[in-house]
Amino acid sequence: MAITFAYGEMIIAIFLISFLVIVLHWSWSDRNSPMRNWPVLGMLPGLLANTWYFHEFLAHDVLKKNRGTFEFTGPWFAQMDLIITSDPMNVHYISSKNFSNYPKGPDFRMIMEPLGDGVLNADGDLWKIQRKIIHSVMKHNKFESALEKVAHQKMETGLIPVLDHASELGTVVDLQDVLKRFAFDNICLLVLGIDPNYLSVEFPQTVYANAFNTMEQALLYRHIVPKICWKLQKWLQIGEEKKLSRAWKAFDRFLYQRISSRKANMEKKEEEFDLLTAYMAEEEEEEVKENEQISALRKTDKFLRDTAFNFLGAGNDTISSGLVWFFWLVATHPSVENKILKEIKATIVMHKKEEDGERRFFFNTKQTFSQAVITSRRIKWCGFLIMQWGGWKRYGAMIV
Numbered sequence: 001m002a003i004t005f006a007y008g009e010m011i012i013a014i015f016l017i018s019f020l021v022i023v024l025h026w027s028w029s030d031r032n033s034p035m036r037n038w039p040v041l042g043m044l045p046g047l048l049a050n051t052w053y054f055h056e057f058l059a060h061d062v063l064k065k066n067r068g069t070f071e072f073t074g075p076w077f078a079q080m081d082l083i084i085t086s087d088p089m090n091v092h093y094i095s096s097k098n099f100s101n102y103p104k105g106p107d108f109r110m111i112m113e114p115l116g117d118g119v120l121n122a123d124g125d126l127w128k129i130q131r132k133i134i135h136s137v138m139k140h141n142k143f144e145s146a147l148e149k150v151a152h153q154k155m156e157t158g159l160i161p162v163l164d165h166a167s168e169l170g171t172v173v174d175l176q177d178v179l180k181r182f183a184f185d186n187i188c189l190l191v192l193g194i195d196p197n198y199l200s201v202e203f204p205q206t207v208y209a210n211a212f213n214t215m216e217q218a219l220l221y222r223h224i225v226p227k228i229c230w231k232l233q234k235w236l237q238i239g240e241e242k243k244l245s246r247a248w249k250a251f252d253r254f255l256y257q258r259i260s261s262r263k264a265n266m267e268k269k270e271e272e273f274d275l276l277t278a279y280m281a282e283e284e285e286e287e288v289k290e291n292e293q294i295s296a297l298r299k300t301d302k303f304l305r306d307t308a309f310n311f312l313g314a315g316n317d318t319i320s321s322g323l324v325w326f327f328w329l330v331a332t333h334p335s336v337e338n339k340i341l342k343e344i345k346a347t348i349v350m351h352k353k354e355e356d357g358e359r360r361f362f363f364n365t366k367q368t369f370s371q372a373v374i375t376s377r378r379i380k381w382c383g384f385l386i387m388q389w390g391g392w393k394r395y396g397a398m399i400v
Contacts, residue, residue, distance in 0.1 A: 004247070009174060012018045017233060026214070031380075034046070034057075034061045034062045034065060034066075034070075035047060035062065035072070036297075037073050040075060040076050041075050042073040042074045042075045042076065042078075042080070043072055043073050043074065043228075044074060044075050044078075045082070048073070050223065051224065054220075055325075056276060058084065059298070061219070062084065063084065063085075063086045067087070068085060068086045068087035068090070068091060069083065069084070069085040069086075069087050070083075070084045070085075071083055071084075071383070075226055078226035078227065078228070079107070079227065080226060083371075094329075103123045103124070104121065104122075104123055105123075106279070107227075109121055110144075110227075111219065111222045111223060111227075114215055114219065114244075114248055114309065115304060115306065115309060115310055115313065116302065116305065116306030116309065116310075117297065117302075117306045118130070118306040118307050118309060118310030119134060119307070119310050120310045120313060120314065121306075121310070126297075130307070132400060133282050134279070135139060136282050137278045137279055137282050140273075140278055142273040142278075143273070143275075145273075146190065146273045147190060147273070148389055150186055150189045150190050151186065154182060154185050154186050154189070154195075154199065158181075158182060158185055158197070158199040158200060159178075159199065161200070161201060162178060162199060162200065162201055162308055165201040175324060175327065176321075176324045178199065179250055179320040179323045179324055180213075180311070180316075180317075180320040181198045181199035181203070181209075181318070182199045183315070183316050183317070183319045183320040183323075184196065184198045184199075184209055184212070184316055184320075185197065185199050186315070186318075186319075187199050187311070187312055187315035187316050188312070189274070190274060190275055190315070191274060191275045191276055191308055191311040191312055191315070192255075192262070192274060192276055192308065192312075193261075193262065193265075193272055193273075193274035193276070193277065194258060196208070196209055205297075206252050206367075207250060207254075208250060208254040210247075211246075211247035211248075211250040211251040211253055211254075212247070212312065212316070214243050214244065214246075214247035215244060215247045215248060215251060217240070217243075218240045218243060218244035218247070219244075221240045222240075222255070222358065227367060252305065253313070255308055256301060256305060257275070257304045257308065258308070259276070259304050259305060262274070262276050262277045262280065263280070265277065266280065266281065266388060275311055276304065276308050276311070279304075280304065291339060331390070
């Protein structure tokens with residue numbers, strides 16, 4: 001009996017020692033890695049611990065220290081192993097040169113479920129057809145003028161009043177929130193032909209804007225946690241999946257209302273330009289060889305909803321996040337700031353215009369989409385938006 005008991009203890013001791021050796025080996029081999037690869041859990045703990053500054057963590061702590069490409073190891077059996085890259089050659093190889101070799105696949109479509117059959121979620125023939133139509137729409141002679149008009153409109157009615165208000169009161173504003181609201185108003189005007197007025201001095205909480213933000217957060221959550229976790233939450237309707245379900249319904253109501261409105265405008269032959277209307281008109285004119293299933297799909301409101309949602313997703317956070325990073329990098333590199341100011345002053349032609357007793361400068365250049373408008377008292381900061389930390393301020397205009 002004693003021999004049996006000692007034998008059992010020896011087995012347990014060997015198992016614990018082996019497990020300790022494996023853990024120590026794992027820790028030692030990954031001591032220089034930004035995310036330690038733990039047994040069973042993989043790198044998920046390190047990722048979850050840094051979600052509060054996710055983009056900066058990936059860009060600076062992960063990609064920069066690994067020459068632009070990093071292999072993420074997820075938990076065992078969770079199918080979360082990923083390759084993350086910012087190397088231009090890799091990006092070109094995957095997204096352009098050999099795009100057909102890298103389909104998004106069913107797992108991606110499952111995670112990005114709200115995107116539906118839009119171009120960001122499609123593969124094969126459906127993706128090719130949408131890409132062809134979108135390229136045609138982007139080449140529309142009214143697209144560039146509409147983009148320029150929308151940017152000017154939101155600068156005049158949204159961005160500048162918010163900066164003026166903050167300047168007069170001496171208040172601190174969240175640059176990322178300002179740019180997120182600015183981008184949302186811009187993309188809604190350009191895609192749907194409606195101005196949500198999400199960017200104003202009151203910083204309003206718009207139902208469908210909040211719903212869109214909630215959906216984005218939920219999709220990021222799906223990417224981070226194992227599939228079984230968010231699928232269980234979806235089945236039980238709890239946590240992030242419950243928020244996603246409610247936000248999805250709220251935002252769909254908004255989208256379907258806009259689709260009905262744009263269809264009515266097309267019947268009246270109104271000349272307003274927006275991407276959704278142009279896309280619908282292009283579908284009617286485009287003669288492409290496609291199977292009956294795809295042809296039937298493209299004529300439904302559901303497909304137009306998916307298209308509009310993909311346009312909004314492509315032009316919202318991508319722009320606002322990029323602008324936040326740009327202004328932060330410029331603010332932390334004074335030499336670059338000075339070069340930008342010199343280049344702007346060397347290329348712009350200023351035209352004064354009196355508005356409400358205040359002088360404004362309208363800049364015109366030959367470079368596409370580089371018009372800007374700022375007040376004369378802020379001309380020395382041309383090229384910059386409000387950036388405040390501890391009372392330090394910089395004002396000016398954004399080159400759109």
